[in-house]
Amino acid sequence: MALVRERRQINLRLPELSDCRPRFPLPLPPTSTTTTTTTTSNNSSNISCNDIEKIHVLGHGNGGTVYKVRHKRNSQIYALKVVHGDSDPLVRRQIYREIEILRRTDSPYIVQCHGSYEKPSGDIGIVMEYMELGTLDSILQKYGAFDESKLSHVARQVLHGLSYLHGQKIIHRDIKPSNLLVNKDMEVKIADFGVSKIMQRTLDACNSYVGTCAYMSPERFDPDTYGVNYDGYAGDIWSLGLTLMELYLGHFPFLPPGQRPDWATLMCAICFGDPPSLPEGASEEFRDFIQCCLQKESSKRWTTSQLLSHPFVCKNPISDLVDL
Ligand code: ATP
Numbered sequence: 001m002a003l004v005r006e007r008r009q010i011n012l013r014l015p016e017l018s019d020c021r022p023r024f025p026l027p028l029p030p031t032s033t034t035t036t037t038t039t040t041s042n043n044s045s046n047i048s049c050n051d052i053e054k055i056h057v058l059g060h061g062n063g064g065t066v067y068k069v070r071h072k073r074n075s076q077i078y079a080l081k082v083v084h085g086d087s088d089p090l091v092r093r094q095i096y097r098e099i100e101i102l103r104r105t106d107s108p109y110i111v112q113c114h115g116s117y118e119k120p121s122g123d124i125g126i127v128m129e130y131m132e133l134g135t136l137d138s139i140l141q142k143y144g145a146f147d148e149s150k151l152s153h154v155a156r157q158v159l160h161g162l163s164y165l166h167g168q169k170i171i172h173r174d175i176k177p178s179n180l181l182v183n184k185d186m187e188v189k190i191a192d193f194g195v196s197k198i199m200q201r202t203l204d205a206c207n208s209y210v211g212t213c214a215y216m217s218p219e220r221f222d223p224d225t226y227g228v229n230y231d232g233y234a235g236d237i238w239s240l241g242l243t244l245m246e247l248y249l250g251h252f253p254f255l256p257p258g259q260r261p262d263w264a265t266l267m268c269a270i271c272f273g274d275p276p277s278l279p280e281g282a283s284e285e286f287r288d289f290i291q292c293c294l295q296k297e298s299s300k301r302w303t304t305s306q307l308l309s310h311p312f313v314c315k316n317p318i319s320d321l322v323d324l
């Protein structure tokens with residue numbers, strides 16, 4: 001590692017110890033969000049903790065727990081993300097950030113927020129639409145690798161979501177299979193905005209070290225080599241390319257199946273290696289699409305609108321995730 005640094009004369013920022021894990025608590029600046037016991041979303045409903053009852057746990061994330069919940073009056077099912085009052089301040093900042101972003105967004109490609117609250121005990125909750133099939137990560141574990149037509153469907157919907165976010169000057173910064181949710185209608189939606197950034201000005205730098213390191217673009221690992229004021233939106237495109245490749249291969253593209261990512265291996269592979277490419281058998285269209293996403297130089301990566309007109313995304317406009 002020291003040798004690598006010396007030779008390249010680079011100044012990579014070393015991560016916290018926790019950065020070596022695929023998922024880790026992420027530092028955020030203090031948010032300006034002020035919370036009250038009940039906040040309103042930009043959607044018409046504002047469901048609070050008194051309106052719902054827990055059914056069971058859906059999963060645990062970094063510091064928070066997600067429950068399947070039922071509305072007491074109309075029996076409608078929702079997902080409730082709860083961060084407890086005694087949790088790490090960092091985790092609390094992330095959920096405030098997530099609430100702030102979800103309140104700004106209104107798109108069929110973004111998980112919808114139906115309300116949020118903070119209890120006197122300090123517990124913070126977000127009531128979200130329930131995505132019956134769970135994450136693309138869990139679908140991959142359960143049903144195996146995706147074929148190209150399914151991936152075309154996934155790519156199109158995630159690109160619509162990213163196009164919406166980027167149009168609102170929001171960078172997601174943590175696109176990966178476990179942050180993309182699927183509902184019973186096979187709609188794919190972007191979730192988890194705890195480390196997202198709202199760009200205040202067009203030329204805002206977006207180089208803070210957040211997001212799951214495995215899906216980080218080269219310029220986020222090594223801003224000195226790849227440009228400090230890089231285009232943060234292009235970082236989401238890199239993460240999308242890796243996500244689609246992972247769903248196709250069945251394992252994280254930079255590593256052989258079963259290998260646990262550690263920070264040094266990932267940094268060497270992402271910053272010094274060639275971008276991963278698809279194996280034989282992949283179509284030319286898919287291969288080209290992935291190349292457009294996984295350009296090491298961020299300025300060469302295609303934008304959401306360019307990718308939405310790529311033949312890989314356009315060729316198959318009908319949803320066909322149905323036989324998952
Ligand atoms: P990380 O902390 O890295 O984001 P995570 O994505 O697994 O990890 P959470 O976002 O807290 O953590 O979600 C935990 C789990 O809850 C998810 O993996 C998913 O299975 C489930 N989940 C989250 N949101 C919903 C939802 N809206 N509908 C259905 N299930 C959900």
Ligand code: MG
Pocket residue numbers: 061178179192
């Ligand atoms: Mg998540």
